[in-house]
Amino acid sequence: MDTHLMFSVLRKAGFSETHSEAITSVMREAGSSCEFATKNDLQDIRYEMKCLEHRLTNKVGAIVIGTATVMMFVDKYLLFLEK
Secondary structure, X not given: OOHHHHHHHHXXXXXXXXXXXHHHHHHHHHHHHOOOOOHHXXXXXXXXXXXXXXXXXXXXXXXHHHHHHHHHHHHHHHHHHHO
16 A cells, blocks of 8 residues: 555645544554455465365265165175075
8 A cells, every 4th residue: 555645645635734644544554454365365265165175076976985885785785684
């Protein structure tokens, strides 16, 4: 944030030097305490979400295969017990 430019614009707009300094100081403090996401931050988050999506897909697939295997085993075991 260009505080010198902000100060100059406020002075040209008719603010007193004291008011311009106060407004510039408040804006500087507000700007330094805020964290904004950058495009790189958003790209990182998208990448992490894609990775999580793949991991979840793999886990769900493993659960489906495991469940199908158990069901096949139980089905064959029950048929064996019926004989």
